Amino acid sequence: MKYAFAQRTRNFESSAVRDILKVVGEGDIISFAGGLPDDDLFPLDAVEEAYKRVFEGGKHTMQYGLTEGYTPLREAVADRMAVRKQIRMDADNILLTTGSQQAIDLFSRIILNPGDVILTENPTYLAALQVFQSYEARVVPVESDEFGMLPEDLEEKMKSHLPKFVYIVPTFSNPVGKVWSLERRKHLLDLAKKYNVIIFEDDPYGEIQFDAAADYTPLAALDDGETVLYTSTFSKTVVPALRTGWVMGPHQIIRMMAQAKQAADLHSSSIDQQALYYLLRDFDLDSHITTLRAVYKERMEVMLGQLQRLNLPGLGYVVPQGGMFFWVALHESINTKELLPKAVKKGVAYVPGSPFYVCEPKHNTFRLNFTHAVPEKIEYGMNQLVSVLEEAYETVPKDKATV
Amino acid sequence: MKYAFAQRTRNFESSAVRDILKVVGEGDIISFAGGLPDDDLFPLDAVEEAYKRVFEGGKHTMQYGLTEGYTPLREAVADRMAVRKQIRMDADNILLTTGSQQAIDLFSRIILNPGDVILTENPTYLAALQVFQSYEARVVPVESDEFGMLPEDLEEKMKSHLPKFVYIVPTFSNPVGKVWSLERRKHLLDLAKKYNVIIFEDDPYGEIQFDAAADYTPLAALDDGETVLYTSTFSKTVVPALRTGWVMGPHQIIRMMAQAKQAADLHSSSIDQQALYYLLRDFDLDSHITTLRAVYKERMEVMLGQLQRLNLPGLGYVVPQGGMFFWVALHESINTKELLPKAVKKGVAYVPGSPFYVCEPKHNTFRLNFTHAVPEKIEYGMNQLVSVLEEAYETVPKDKATV
Structure with missing residues (x-):
């Protein structure tokens, strides 16, 4: 056949x-x-302990959960992001996902029509490009140097291509490993607001910074909550097998992504999400x-x-x-x-x-x-x-x- | 904004x-x-025991896994399906998913262009309709009675609409709760082969049969491995929070779905998949x-x-x-x-x-x-x-x- x-x-x-x-x-x-x-x-022992706590909760912990994710974990992530990243948002603005890869996919699903333009750096994260291509989007690279995208080329391409969003990994980028300067971050945010373009900030590596004193403020922390969608994951800091990431941003977008997720897989593993909640509560992740x-x-x-x-x-x-x-x-x-x-x-x-x-x-x-x-x-x-x-x-x- | x-x-x-x-x-x-x-x-105790086995496996069990899923679980599912459902396929023909909902989504993603036609019963599973609509497909209902789709209307619609696939829940259907007769199953399969149409057989409830002696042969067991894609889940028989389902069928389709899954979420929770493997090994699920x-x-x-x-x-x-x-x-x-x-x-x-x-x-x-x-x-x-x-x-x- x-x-x-x-x-x-x-x-x-x-x-x-x-x-x-x-x-x-x-x-x-x-x-x-x-x-x-x-x-x-x-931290295998801590992960194992966390799963024990889940089972202590009894049989009802094994039932279907909410598409948005386990509420106490969403709250814990909101608290954590406020303290560690100066991103201030409610749990309502957070969707738990199967790794941050799913956040890239669900956002693409709700925003991209075939032929829509996304601006990225070049090179950029391979598996994000694969998602964008699978939605038949047109990816347009912006010229950049070691500090981020070049302002002139960026503005020119925002004007001429009317992109749906800009995809960036501004902190320890994959694959280049560079960090955007604060100035370039602010500049991108200003342009995005001027031209009504969403910024998708992918930050899987942000916690792995070598200079504890350095300040790599996420664009989401500079934003007023309207323009930046921020995603990260516990895969690099706890364990990858948990496959637990999150995406946070404007409520209208998060809500639409939750509807997309409902069709995509109903919800991610809630045993894992509950375990991660206990891990954050009982283990010194910092x-x-x-x-x-x-x-x-x-x-x-x-x-x-x-x-x-x-x-x-x-x-x-x-x-x-x-x-x-x-x-x-x-x-x-x-x-x-x-x-x-x-x-x-x-x-x-x-x-x-x-x-x-x-x-x-x-x-x-x-x-x-x-x-x-x-x-x-x-x-x-x-x-x-x-x-x-x-x-x-x-x-x-x-x-x-x-x- | x-x-x-x-x-x-x-x-x-x-x-x-x-x-x-x-x-x-x-x-x-x-x-x-x-x-x-x-x-x-x-079976909370059995589930808890199964997770213990995972952690006994040491730290490497917490690493990233394969998109296709945890190999021993794929093999266990293949064995189980051969014994319980007479569906004979290799582990290579199986993709593990985040519930069978994700199987519906990934298959739609690799097969549907906007405007493509799917034949279904009417009424049918609500969340499948949501997936099909999100891919802008056109769902055409086929007339049916208590034994399944009516042969004449089915053939007429296969001829006139050239559907991409037929979606059915033939055993204890959702929402109607009916069972297709063997004759109607065979008839659908014959027509599908005649008109080169894939059958997507959704079987989440198949194990919950009240008459142990009754034989509800899945269409996948009647097929030669070319036409039917079969999906089921452990959500109803073990626990829903695991979110572990699978889809099995022609290797070419499974492979394409695995590529789609790679972009969608890299892989589902491998802690849960490993636990389910130990549960199937050590617990009397039957x-x-x-x-x-x-x-x-x-x-x-x-x-x-x-x-x-x-x-x-x-x-x-x-x-x-x-x-x-x-x-x-x-x-x-x-x-x-x-x-x-x-x-x-x-x-x-x-x-x-x-x-x-x-x-x-x-x-x-x-x-x-x-x-x-x-x-x-x-x-x-x-x-x-x-x-x-x-x-x-x-x-x-x-x-x-x-x-």
């Missing part, structure tokens, strides 16, 4: 990241490919996050040390102030996708950069995760990778290589 | 069922409205289902007894052979939506029938759930409802009422 799939499936692509994870997960390879936190840091920051910062520095050993023409990267990734550019003659099998053969994996691009992919880029492996493994894996890179550079034309 | 929502949101409606649940959940009302199993029957069948059958009979007391013109209902619902028709001059506030005032709630209709709703219908309340409460609630109905019939014109 032949199946006539919907038009939107023409844009489906299995995520390169996840396909690689599948292969790499089976072997004895040091993987810098995925965006995985380190299992060994998971101290745990302080530990994560210190451990991940050390790993970042180990990886940085290895990158600094390289003296290769065209090599470029941002030193991360938080998050989980290095984004590396090589000499433009090198194709990192073609190089990957060689790296895997040497026992190390990364993600080639091209799928993160909206258009005109730079094939000489790749992403490295520094949170999953312990320092010794990072050191060994980077050693292997360095030798792969150095070998690859042998093919770089001498005259160009010495530029 | 004004928000320009997507076209598809014009078709959004908050589910009447869930809105009523919200109000009813707060008061001291006996609710026959929702589709809830009884909390008191939940015995538990036997208990559920006996308890729910008794409750159905209590409700039936009360309905049989009524001697009202135009009254009609099917006696359920399983599942969770009675579907009741009254005299055509009575509007059950308008009657609902009076019922709630008397301490009892039901779901008005009109939202279950594709078109031309019959306002004189309503659905009663018999699984959630204990027999004494069913008796009391039905007593109240009977008095509400008898009062309503006082307005029925005498000449018509005596017909």
